Amino acid sequence: MEEIDKIIHEPTRLRIMMILAGLEEADFTFLVPTLDLTRGNLNRHMEKLESAGYLKVKRSFKGKVRNTSYQITQKGSKALAQYWENIDAVRRLGKS
Amino acid sequence: MNSKQNKSKDQNTEKLKEIPKWTRKYAQNRTLTILVLIVMTAFFGMFVAFLVGVPLALAVAGFRKGNMILGCVGIAVLIAVLAALVKFYIFIFAKFGGKNKGLLDQIIDRWIYGREGFTSMPQPKLSKRKKWLDIFVGIVYMVCLIGSMELGMTGYIPVKYLLPFMALFVVPFGVYQYYVLWPRLGPVLLICPILYTIHAILIIAGVPIYFTGIFAVPLNMLLPLIYTLLTYMIGHLYSRYALKKLKGITHLEKEVANGRD
Numbered sequence: 001m002e003e004i005d006k007i008i009h010e011p012t013r014l015r016i017m018m019i020l021a022g023l024e025e026a027d028f029t030f031l032v033p034t035l036d037l038t039r040g041n042l043n044r045h046m047e048k049l050e051s052a053g054y055l056k057v058k059r060s061f062k063g064k065v066r067n068t069s070y071q072i073t074q075k076g077s078k079a080l081a082q083y084w085e086n087i088d089a090v091r092r093l094g095k096s
Numbered sequence: 097m098n099s100k101q102n103k104s105k106d107q108n109t110e111k112l113k114e115i116p117k118w119t120r121k122y123a124q125n126r127t128l129t130i131l132v133l134i135v136m137t138a139f140f141g142m143f144v145a146f147l148v149g150v151p152l153a154l155a156v157a158g159f160r161k162g163n164m165i166l167g168c169v170g171i172a173v174l175i176a177v178l179a180a181l182v183k184f185y186i187f188i189f190a191k192f193g194g195k196n197k198g199l200l201d202q203i204i205d206r207w208i209y210g211r212e213g214f215t216s217m218p219q220p221k222l223s224k225r226k227k228w229l230d231i232f233v234g235i236v237y238m239v240c241l242i243g244s245m246e247l248g249m250t251g252y253i254p255v256k257y258l259l260p261f262m263a264l265f266v267v268p269f270g271v272y273q274y275y276v277l278w279p280r281l282g283p284v285l286l287i288c289p290i291l292y293t294i295h296a297i298l299i300i301a302g303v304p305i306y307f308t309g310i311f312a313v314p315l316n317m318l319l320p321l322i323y324t325l326l327t328y329m330i331g332h333l334y335s336r337y338a339l340k341k342l343k344g345i346t347h348l349e350k351e352v353a354n355g356r357d
Contacts, residue, residue: 014112015112015346018112018115018119019342019346021119022115022116022117022119022120022123023120023217024217024218025215025216026119026214027215028213029211029212029213030213031213033213033343034213034342035346036347062206062214067214069214084113087109
């Protein structure tokens, strides 16, 4: 069994990854209320996930408003799938 | 940690796994944008029909009654209206067509769902072959629609059987639309063909759920549009439910993480 990915294992980051796993793209405005976080807090988690290569950031303008949206990368998808495999393995071990 | 706590943690982990499902359901069912687009297009179509229809009717009436001035005024207004429409369509195409395709959807989406933020589902893959197939299916659908209207107007199809007859092409077209637009839009799109099929079956079974009278043909033909609007309305309501479910799970996980469980 591989080691649990500490970057994803953090509850907030896990939720971010799970949300983005269901979509092609989501922006900052959607993630803040959905996760019930402050903008600063979300930004901090996003930076960590981005530096790990799990997320791709797209900065653009929607009309006159600056918009930042996020997309899960292939590396991120793989890491998330692996994370759940490991967690399930740990849970199975705990039950036996 | 006792077994009760373990069980609760297990349940929360399973709920966490549902996040992508509810996120996807939410994003797929932000259908109010399409509903607004359909209503806008329908109203604009009626407005154009009115703009063209009035001078045309004036011109025809003028020439029939031998009133050349009225006839010529009608033609002049008609030409002016057509010129204005061409100019308007060129403006619209320059602003929302070509490279800007989808911009109008984005503007409406921002207007309706702006406060909730932006989410997107993968766009359907559009190969050249699929594009031509879409155009072909669209043409066939329009031919069937106009053909049914003609057959209904001329009495070849009794008003009672117009809707079940139309179900023969409206339902397969609805199902085709679902496959074309998936995963951008979800199974909610199947509501329209399902409702239409039920309606057609009920009519054949003898239930009098169809319009009669002088406007019977156009009113019966409008039913697919009504079911389409209903479908998108249901989609929007479902997106509210999905968002609530999603927030329920994500906020719950936060509470667990903060030790408030």
